[in-house]
Amino acid sequence: MKYLSLIFLCFIALFRVAAQTPKISELKELYATTASDSVQVQTLINLINEYIGHNPDSLAYFAQKLDTHPGKDKNRNGQKSVNVAYAMYYYDKAEFDSSIVYIDKNIEISIAQGDSVGISSNLTNASIVLIGQSKYQTAIEYLLRALAIQEGNEKFAPKFVANTYNVISMAYHNMKNFETAQEYQWKALNVYKANAMETDLIRSYTNLGSNFLAMNKNDSAMYYFGVGLSLSRKNKDERKLAELSRMIGDLYLKEQKYDSAQFHYENSLQYFGDNKSTKEVTEAMVGLGTVYFEKGNYPRAYEMHKQAKDLFADRGDELETSRTLWLMSKDLQKLGRYEDAYQAIAESKTLSDTLQAKNSADAIAEMQVKYETEKKEKDLALQGVQLSAQELELNRQELLRNVAIAGALLLGVVALLIFQIKSRSNKTITAQNELLGKSLSEREALLKEIHHRVKNNLQIIASLLYLQSDESENLDAKRLLEEGQGRVRSMALIHQKLYENDDLKHIPFDEYLNELIGEIKLSFGDMAKDVALEVEAKNIFFDVDTAVPLGLIINELSTNAFKYAYTQRMGGGVFKVVLQHEEGAYHLTVSDNGSGIPDELMHATQSASLGLKLTRMLSDQLEGDYRFSNSNGTTFELKFAV
Known part of the structure; x- marks a missing residue:
């Protein structure tokens, strides 16, 4: 899992003004009608803020407008906004080296201005790019430096610090240190709750669910995804609805619940609408294609996987392009298009090979040739020695063979008699054991399903209690509902442990x-x-x-x-x-x-x-x-x- 949606948090924090920015249509109209250079520049900055995390192409368009505007340099944040927009655009295209060039430019500007907020923000942004390059430990070092500047500094709003907690959680998650990732995510969640930041709460619940999903705690993951989905509907946040629907689709696909997975993948693509440029949309297409494959609809599976492959290829993502080509080859095999399937496999392998160091491949090949050559030389030397020894061995083996044949015939007669006696009783015992085993398996499967359904029902009750407490303005009622939610989840966990355990009657209490x-x-x-x-x-x-x-x-x-x-x-x-x-x-x-x-x-x-x-x-x-x-x-x- 990747928290790609986090990337724009720290970028936005630099340039949001205290007042709420107007809608995009109003900003475009203001930009087109005003004659003031300073108003045009600020309007372009506001448009960039609105498009961050939503539409990379529009983001780049308005960044170019601002970059060439004659009044840009008179605004303290003019060049910073340009750099942020380009950094975000290249990050979304997975061109991380280009992204970090523009972040470095902003670090230089912030140092020249003595801007501690800018320095901290860009350290965080650089860490996000490092995470994109899988340099997680270095990213964490950058983040802890940023956090040291932020914590206890009145210049930083609570949301800013919480966003840094979020990115630290992302880095630890990708290092598979899920417990530490969870701790930082709870820190962020508590800040968002205390300050009633619903949009950020949605993101935090999404990340908690993703963390539980990576830990194979599917039920907890579904609970937090569900809470995030409810808040997204309440806030009419279609991008988060799309992202969460895709994640829930991944969860159901993992559990082989293909109808449910298809429903959520299709919802995800519907919420994304015409915006097909992000990696999340492409991942939803891959998931939907896999669902179609598992359900036997191979033409639709191929169609989805091909669209996803083309989008990955357009972004230059060779790893995902290779993976999707391999999925296409399976679709084509089922369609009887074996030549096309072979071609897809060949392309996939070619791309995969380009991602590996050529020197390593050559070294392995050289070692293989050397090994084969030495092996053949040793085999030839051994053959000369073995020829003379073989003649003596043949005479000895002939004598032993004759004795062995006579003994084998005698043993065969005895074994045949024993086998006939035992086979009759074994058939009866085997039939009875198979019948008992089948009955036991069916009973255990039924009990597991019962406990699973009880746990699911309790999880639904806990979700309802949470939503009710979130709506309540009475603090005493809110507290009682939250306590009730905790009691229900403790019972749900018991039923979860029962169906996860091989022994369906006893719970490992430790x-x-x-x-x-x-x-x-x-x-x-x-x-x-x-x-x-x-x-x-x-x-x-x-x-x-x-x-x-x-x-x-x-x-x-x-x-x-x-x-x-x-x-x-x-x-x-x-x-x-x-x-x-x-x-x-x-x-x-x-x-x-x-x-x-x-x-x-x-x-x-x-x-x-x-x-x-x-x-x-x-x-x-x-x-x-x-x-x-x-x-x-x-x-x-x-x-x-x-």
């Missing part, structure tokens, strides 16, 4: 707890970043009847801890969960070293806290003995039998 508490910690962002997690539950397995109430108890206690326990503590926070099986009973201990629960709440029979009520009620449901204590934080202990 794995479940690490994922549950880890997700809860990430959702609190900076509030919980310095809290260390310690989970001990090795070789503990529960069925769904025990796992659900126990998971909800731990969900309540961990949520309360991250929300309240560490607010007055500066570092050194520890949240610990220990679950052990001793003397026929299970012992659960959940503790934190925070500020503790007030005594009047802990010992009240009718607690004002719904979380504490639920904890007590669920402990009773497990028929367990429990107690709370305040000693260097809060400790909850539960003893129960299963």
Whole structure:
């Protein structure tokens, strides 16, 4: 996955003015009718801002207009806007070297102006190009330098810093360091939430979904894609609707749900409309072509793959052109066009070969020739020695052969008798085993499907609770809905673990707890970043009847801890969960070293806290003995039998 949509964030941050820019049609009319050079220049800058990330060709057109305008140099941001537009245009065309030339020009301008915002922004932009060249570690070094300038500097709006978090997340994602990528993405998400930046929230939810998809957590990916899709519809953001539809199509294709994949790919292309110049559109075409292939519609598969190949080739993307040619060859084979299929394979291989270093290929070929030559020389030398030895060996082998034939005949008669006896019983046993195996497989498949559907339904409920909380202006209602969403997701995770596990009756609780508490910690962002997690539950397995109430108890206690326990503590926070099986009973201990629960709440029979009520009620449901204590934080202990 690539977060290509992030590229324009830092470019735009340089030149957005405080007031909302007019619509594109109004800007074009203003440019055509005004006689003022300064107004024309500012209008061209505003048009460039509007087209960044949307239409590369229009972006380049207005950049050229601004570059040749006589009043450009009188505007502080005139030349910067030109450089940004060309950098973005070449980046979208995957011409990274040309893109970075224009970024370097802006770095020089920013240094000359003493502009810390410009320096930081262009460090970020350079890192994005480095990411495009797969130079991820160098990109991260640039980004951390930019972040050091931004954090705590009043010149940088919260959105600017959040955008840098986003790009750092992108770099770690592409290095396959998904956990660190997730941490930075949560940082960005929390800033966007706190400042009600819905457009940026959509991007952040999209990136979270992409990260989960790369981690093969398809259900979490679908959840965040779904939230992003809902917000995109609300904001009528057709580009994000197109991008998210394409990503959901990729997810369904991965799960071999071809009808659903086709629906979302077609939606993606419809949202993109006539704008067929971006890589995202081309990737949607590739996905749709693959769906057609899997459904047996080979003419449509070939048509889609050929269009995608032509677009990749126009952009000079040799790697993707080669990959798509290979897909076309499969389409052509199914259509019976074997000569064309061979030609497509040959073109694909030629392109692939050009991407590899020629010296490496020559060296490998030279080593292969040398190896074959030496091997032949050794074979000839051995043949001379072996000829004399072969004559003696033939005489010895003839004697052994005669003895072996006689022995083999005797053994054959005995083996035939044994085989006839065993074959009759083996046929009966095999038939019975096949019948039992088939019944067991069908039962397991049915149970997995049931758990999968239960989990999907719970995910839908969680999504509805999220959307309702997002619409609510009542803070108490919003908080209750968010807490309900967390409880539903903890139950959904249990059913997910059941259908992912080979044992459909028992959940590996150590794995479940690490994922549950880890997700809860990430959702609190900076509030919980310095809290260390310690989970001990090795070789503990529960069925769904025990796992659900126990998971909800731990969900309540961990949520309360991250929300309240560490607010007055500066570092050194520890949240610990220990679950052990001793003397026929299970012992659960959940503790934190925070500020503790007030005594009047802990010992009240009718607690004002719904979380504490639920904890007590669920402990009773497990028929367990429990107690709370305040000693260097809060400790909850539960003893129960299963």
